[in-house]
Amino acid sequence: MKTRIALIAHDMKKDDMITLAAQYIDFLRGCHLIATGTTGGRLANELGLTIDRKHSGPFGGDLQIGAHLVDGQVDAVIFLRDPMTPQPHEPDINALVRACDVHNVACATNLSTAHLVLTQLMLAATK
């Protein structure tokens, strides 16, 4: 079965997300990818990845991804949050991260952790 990964980045972190995804592009091409609207659009346009795009985060995209996760359809979340900028949909962001904790789904909220998670997922996929 394909590894199912959610990719989400706040505006100030979107360039980081593109750079990160480019580093793991061969692995990510073989995964099922789900993303919030704008993040997913950039990943598709700039890297040619096939993405199950949900609504933009402020319009409920985090909640849509959370619903998939609760249904057992997400193996890991890479959520590059911007800790310096207040977000209008903070409750949605917290709900998604909480859902990861409730369901014990790996959730990387910064680049260092994202590298660890992606490296481990890649290893697991080749076993």
Ligand SMILES: O=C(CO)COP(=O)(O)O
């Ligand atoms: O706001 C977000 C996550 O909380 C990200 O949404 P976008 O990818 O649509 O910008």
